[in-house]
Amino acid sequence: MKRIFAACLLGAVMSGCACWNACPDKNNGQENIVIVKTAEKITLDGKLDEAAWKNAPAHVTHFADASGGLPELEHKRVLADKFEPASIKVLYDDEYIYVGAVLTDEDIVALLKKNQNQDYLYRTADTLEVFIWPVAGHHYWELYSTPTGNKTGFFFPAGGMTFMEPLMTKVPVMPGLEVASTIQGTLNDHSDRDKSWTTEMRISIKELNSKGVKFEPGQEWRMLFSRYNYSHFMYAKQHSFYPQLPSCNFHLRQYYAPVVFK
Numbered sequence: 001m002k003r004i005f006a007a008c009l010l011g012a013v014m015s016g017c018a019c020w021n022a023c024p025d026k027n028n029g030q031e032n033i034v035i036v037k038t039a040e041k042i043t044l045d046g047k048l049d050e051a052a053w054k055n056a057p058a059h060v061t062h063f064a065d066a067s068g069g070l071p072e073l074e075h076k077r078v079l080a081d082k083f084e085p086a087s088i089k090v091l092y093d094d095e096y097i098y099v100g101a102v103l104t105d106e107d108i109v110a111l112l113k114k115n116q117n118q119d120y121l122y123r124t125a126d127t128l129e130v131f132i133w134p135v136a137g138h139h140y141w142e143l144y145s146t147p148t149g150n151k152t153g154f155f156f157p158a159g160g161m162t163f164m165e166p167l168m169t170k171v172p173v174m175p176g177l178e179v180a181s182t183i184q185g186t187l188n189d190h191s192d193r194d195k196s197w198t199t200e201m202r203i204s205i206k207e208l209n210s211k212g213v214k215f216e217p218g219q220e221w222r223m224l225f226s227r228y229n230y231s232h233f234m235y236a237k238q239h240s241f242y243p244q245l246p247s248c249n250f251h252l253r254q255y256y257a258p259v260v261f262k
Helices: 010-019 072-079 165-169 205-209
Strands: 033-037 062-064 086-092 096-104 127-134 140-145 151-156 178-184 196-204 221-229 238-242 257-261
Touching (some): 033 221, 086 221, 086 238, 096 221, 127 196, 140 196
Parallel strands (some): 033 086, 033 257
Antiparallel strands (some): 086 096, 096 196, 140 151, 178 196, 221 238
């Protein structure tokens, strides 16, 4: 979980925006996460075929350089791999937040077949992570989804208690968290080239509110999307995130993107 490239790969980001609507505007250089209220019923099936998804702005991940400490030749080799971006949208209604993502991926990987519903999934599978932080609170959440629809929901009571073992291993998954994924390719098959995997995450607003800060317009919330991308065709696993962070550490909450309610 401890995780920039000085500049994102512009071509990849532009293609990511084009394939699933335009990127949201920046606010004085700050990347926002725009979430759109919907009255449409969202079916959690990993397909993202409701009209509401088509009208929501996409947030496209930036390449994250996790190899900066390597010797020069190793570092250059890691940077030579093609960047595979993810395009992420967010909807909400009175009960749930819906995170929908299309993750470009030529080799979709999820190695363990056992139930992984409360585990460090990023160690065993391609993983999308969603971090949610109410600025008025000390607490925050770290949520995972994988190509096989597994999920994890870590809750940290405070930044000063992050990574304490009982918080990571002795608690149930976040109440109300559900995940569904579909694969546009083959799973764990290196003999072909895959296209992408699509995932949909449903997050309970009631559960977010239960910790003392309401998820609603007028309250300051911030979010981060991050990704672990494993591949037979890459020299090393690839990291990416939105918004862009100053280093490859996914817990830099001061740099998370402000949530803009639409």
